[in-house]
Amino acid sequence: MMLDIDIEADAEWDSSIDWTLLVRRAAESAVAESAFPQLAAGARPVELSVRLTSDEQVRALNAEWRGKDKPTNVLSFPLAEADDLGSSEGEGPELMLGDIVLARGVCEREAAEKAIPVETHAAHLLVHGTLHLLGYDHHDYDEAADMEGREVRALARLGIADPYEGGH
Template identity: 45%
Template structure:
């Protein structure tokens, strides 16, 4: 059964060296399948620079630094049924820096953080150890299906 996914990818910085919308679609669909979401889904991904990433993290989380991925789950009013699950903001320079620091392939790190963000949009979290274990196992399984090694190993 094919997934119904409406995905908008926007680049808030130079697109050179960044994944294509087709790559993001592949990773989003893998996350949705892995989380067993069968309903139509719509989301937007915005790739941001350090300045925009820092401003978003400061304004929405009270943390004055750029982080790798921010998720903004949709909060629809009661009685409104739309396929929208939310938005992701991914800070490209942070993703690239982390991949280098952690000795990971940049593309694999992009895939991981996209999947991680989508799982947040679907309600998964890692606030406590139990939830973190569940979410990390799900991420690892989804990534393995894409031929990507366990990012937590």
């Protein structure tokens, strides 16, 4: 899996954390728990873009693309079509899954509220965002339960406890 990771210096992400490794492990775990685990195995070249940025940048993107003028923790912009994902067996052109954008301030505040390390919460958001790029959503109960189960299993691969345990 090819990753394009942009960590914006002015967003002041904690430089003591290996964000590149965290992004890679979270994305690969999410793919492995999806209906398309062959993508993680390298059956086809796959690219994913991740930007770690400021709340202000995420607020601007959220306003432009979702009509919500406020920052949010993670945004996902899928590029691959469902047919492209299903045809991921064997050779083929590189598959661009899409873009994920995380807001530093929101991520840090939510981690503090949950009393967990910021990298743990960021990993959860990256898994969540990657699953969105793979076509998963949470618009109704069944979709939400399926996506949540995949998140929990992907996080377990990373040694991270179920973030939903005890309620939402």
